[in-house]
Amino acid sequence: MSAKIFRKYIRLFAAVLCAGSLALSPALPAEAQAPTAAELALAANRALPVQSNEVPNWPAGPVVGAESAILMELQTGTILYSKNIHQREYPASTTKILTTLIAAERCQMDEIVTFSHDAVFDTPWDSSHIAMDVGQELTMEQCLNAILIRSANEVCYAVAEHITGTTDWQVFSDIMNARAGELGCLNTHFINPNGLPDADHYTTAYDLAMIGRAFFANEMLCKITLSPRIDFPATDKLPQGKLENNHMEIIPGGTYAYEYIVGCKTGYTDDARSCLVSCAEKDGLKLICVVMRDEAPNHYEDTISLFEYGFSNFERVNVAQTETKYNIDNTGLFYSGNDIFGSSRPFLSLNREDFIVLPRTVSFGEVSSSISYEAADENQAAVISYSYQEVPLGTVRVDFNADSQEPSIFDTEGGEGSVTAPGQNGDDDSVVFVNVRFLLIGGAVLAGLLLLWLIAHLILKNYNFSPRSGRRGWRKRNRRRRRGSRRHRRL
Numbered sequence: 001m002s003a004k005i006f007r008k009y010i011r012l013f014a015a016v017l018c019a020g021s022l023a024l025s026p027a028l029p030a031e032a033q034a035p036t037a038a039e040l041a042l043a044a045n046r047a048l049p050v051q052s053n054e055v056p057n058w059p060a061g062p063v064v065g066a067e068s069a070i071l072m073e074l075q076t077g078t079i080l081y082s083k084n085i086h087q088r089e090y091p092a093s094t095t096k097i098l099t100t101l102i103a104a105e106r107c108q109m110d111e112i113v114t115f116s117h118d119a120v121f122d123t124p125w126d127s128s129h130i131a132m133d134v135g136q137e138l139t140m141e142q143c144l145n146a147i148l149i150r151s152a153n154e155v156c157y158a159v160a161e162h163i164t165g166t167t168d169w170q171v172f173s174d175i176m177n178a179r180a181g182e183l184g185c186l187n188t189h190f191i192n193p194n195g196l197p198d199a200d201h202y203t204t205a206y207d208l209a210m211i212g213r214a215f216f217a218n219e220m221l222c223k224i225t226l227s228p229r230i231d232f233p234a235t236d237k238l239p240q241g242k243l244e245n246n247h248m249e250i251i252p253g254g255t256y257a258y259e260y261i262v263g264c265k266t267g268y269t270d271d272a273r274s275c276l277v278s279c280a281e282k283d284g285l286k287l288i289c290v291v292m293r294d295e296a297p298n299h300y301e302d303t304i305s306l307f308e309y310g311f312s313n314f315e316r317v318n319v320a321q322t323e324t325k326y327n328i329d330n331t332g333l334f335y336s337g338n339d340i341f342g343s344s345r346p347f348l349s350l351n352r353e354d355f356i357v358l359p360r361t362v363s364f365g366e367v368s369s370s371i372s373y374e375a376a377d378e379n380q381a382a383v384i385s386y387s388y389q390e391v392p393l394g395t396v397r398v399d400f401n402a403d404s405q406e407p408s409i410f411d412t413e414g415g416e417g418s419v420t421a422p423g424q425n426g427d428d429d430s431v432v433f434v435n436v437r438f439l440l441i442g443g444a445v446l447a448g449l450l451l452l453w454l455i456a457h458l459i460l461k462n463y464n465f466s467p468r469s470g471r472r473g474w475r476k477r478n479r480r481r482r483r484g485s486r487r488h489r490r491l
Contacts, residue, residue: 038295041065041273041293041295042065042294042295042298045064045065045066045067045293045294046063046064046065048067048083048084049083050063050081050082050083051082051083051084051085052079052080052081052082052083052391055388055389055391056389057359057361057362057389058359058361058362058389058391059309059313059314059359059360059361061080061081061083061306061309062302062305062306062309064083064291064294064302064305064306065294065295065298065302066083066291066292066293066294066298066299066302067084067087067089067292067293067294068083068084068085068087068089068204068205068290068291068292068293069081069082069083069084069085069205069289069290069291069292069294069302069306070082070083070085070205070206070209070288070289070290071287071288071289071306071307071309071310072209072212072213072287072288072289072290073285073286073287073288073310073314073357073394074212074213074216074217074279074286074287074288075286075355075394076355076356076357076392076393076394076395077184077210077213077392077394078356078357078391078392078393078394079206079391079392080287080309080310080313080314080357080359081306081309081310082206083205084205085204085205085206085209086186086187086204086205086206087204087205088187088202088203088204089202089203089204089205089272089275089292089293090195090197090201090202090269090271090272090293091195091201091202091203091208091267091272091275091292092195092197092267092268092269092272092275093128093151093194093195093265093266093267093268093275094195094208094265094266094267094275094276094277094290095190095192095193095194095195095201095203095267096147096148096151096156096193096194096195096265096267097208097211097212097215097221097265097277098176098179098180098190098211098215099147099156099159099160099176099193099194100144100147100148100159100215100221101179101211101214101215101218101221102163102175102176102179103140103143103144103159103163104144104218104220104221106163107140107162107163108140109139109140109141109144110139110140110141111139111140111162112137112138112139112140113137113138113139113140113143113155113158113159113162114135114136114137114158114162115132115133115134115135115136115137115138115154115158116134116158116161116167117134118157118161118167119132119154119157119158119161119167120132120133120134120154120157122154122157122167122169123153123154123157124153124196127153127196128150128151128152128153129150129152129153129154129155130146130150130152130154130155130230130242130244132152132154132155132158135237136237136238137235137237137238138155138158138232138238140159140162142230142232143155143158143159144221144224145224145227145230146230146242146244147159148221148224148225148265149224149225149227149229149230149244149246150230150244150246150247151265151266151267153194153196156192156193156194157169157193157194159193160172160193163175169191169192169193170191172193173190173191173192173193176190176193177189177190180203180207180210180211183210183211183213183214184207184210185203185204185207185210185211186204186206186207187202187203187204187206187207188202188203188204188207189201189202189203190203195267195269195272196269197269197270197271197272204292205290205291205292208277208290208292209277209288209290212277212279212288212290213288215263216262216263216279216286216288221263222262222263222279223263225248225251225263225264225265226251226252226261226263226264227246228245228246228251228252228253229243229244229245229246230242230243230244230246231243247266248264248265248266249297249300250264250276250278250300250303250304251264255297255300256297256300256301256304258280258303258304258307260280260281260282260307260311261278261279261280262278262279262280262281262286263278263279264276264277264278264279265277265278266299268296272292272293273293273294273295274291274293274294274295274296274298274299275290275291275292275293275294275299276289276290276291276294276299276300276303277289277290278290278303280307280311282311283311284316285310285311285314285315285316285357287307287310287311289303289306289307289310291303291306313359313360313361314357314358314359314360315357315358315360316355316356316357316358317355317356317357317358317364318352318354318355319350319354319355319356319384319386319396320349320350320351320352320354320396321352322364323350323364323396348381348382348398348399348400349398349399350384350396350397350398350399351396351397351398351399354394354395354396354397355394355396356386356393356394356395356396357393357394358388358393359388362388366388367386367387367388367393368386368387368388369384369385369386369387370384370385370387371383371384371385371398372384372385377397379399379400380397380398380399380400381398381399381400382397382398383395383396383397383398384396384397384398
């Protein structure tokens with residue numbers, strides 16, 4: 001049975017349960033008996049399976065009213081909670097995190113954006129806007145504030161036109177789709193910059209989280225989303241100025257204010273229902289949460305519940321400080337055992353800034369790892385990927401060790417960051433650690449000896465020493481002196 005059909009039956013089952021409960025309580029007032037469409041949708045969504053809960057020994061995640069939801073660690077991309085994360089959904093105004101990200105990447109904040117007729121009048125009057133008029137101007141920074149704080153649709157169009165030079169919104173959408181692909185999106189297709197309803201405008205919880213990794217890494221954009229209001233002063237091109245409040249309730253001062261919130265963006269249409277993309281940070285752990293096709297204000301409650309689940313059940317693990325054993329399986333590149341040149345620091349080390357995200361229910365010894373020598377950086381020798389039950393937990397770079405004080409997985413002393421020799425475990429012990437410092441010293445000594453040999457060889461080759469020497473040479477020189485003396489007396 002497909003997932004789509006399964007969800008259909010779940011919704012029907014929820015509706016039957018609600019109808020049955022009404023039949024059993026006829027004495028209740030009519031308004032108390034009739035469940036709303038939102039309540040039916042929440043009941044159906046809560047009955048849907050949570051895929052991350054099926055991983056053995058993984059912390060059980062909360063039941064949420066969203067049809068699809070994800071909790072992801074920002075830096076590693078580790079997925080802590082997953083519920084239908086690759087199911088296509090309408091994103092509504094959460095689309096705007098990509099629009100503003102592109103604008104922040106391509107534009108200076110003091111650039112002037114002028115509002116065209118199409119930008120103003122292509123915006124439905126009953127959608128989110130700040131009532132801009134044709135010919136009015138805002139700076140790019142003001143535009144980003146208007147989009148993220150007041151979800152202004154006409155400002156999205158104006159920014160798209162400013163970047164592309166055309167009111168053919170598909171041109172900017174092509175830029176969006178290309179950037180989404182670069183960020184790792186798998187099932188995203190946008191056809192406008194603001195998320196106004198269209199059957200061909202869709203994404204997934206996973207893809208929004210991947211866009212969120214770039215968006216929430218931008219400090220300026222995060223700060224804007226938490227601003228309580230926009231307050232644009234009056235100018236010649238904006239005679240009345242603009243003053244609008246932020247209606248997102250999870251920011252400081254809101255009804256559902258969350259103390260660890262870093263940034264957020266809501267979205268709503270009749271088809272998309274309530275959506276929320278947000279980021280929170282606590283104790284160095286930075287998490288992205290996406291809930292889609294939820295019901296207000298449940299999207300706030302579900303988001304906070306997921307953040308609390310993440311912070312309570314997961315932790316960062318610095319592998320350089322934790323890894324004590326790593327076997328390179330028959331690669332022919334690194335071998336452990338005795339250092340044939342004496343005890344010293346090896347030439348490779350784990351990057352000290354890299355970490356993985358580990359459930360508190362899982363020990364580091366239960367984690368699997370694999371190594372790849374296709375490193376992206378020339379200063380890296382390899383990348384080690386860690387996983388648990390096929391769930392990726394993060395990667396750690398293996399760097400060329402320029403600092404002799406760096407801990408290393410190829411440390412022969414057996415302390416932190418050391419490797420257990422394959423031979424000690426009964427494996428292939430044909431591998432040897434090479435001490436680079438001694439190799440360099442030995443190479444220098446050999447080079448010096450070779451140079452001395454070459455000099456001696458040249459001297460011997462270019463200078464001839466006569467075999468006649470000693471007494472015979474002395475007699476010859478003496479006869480020459482006597483002949484010279486006789487000639488002098490005759491004169």
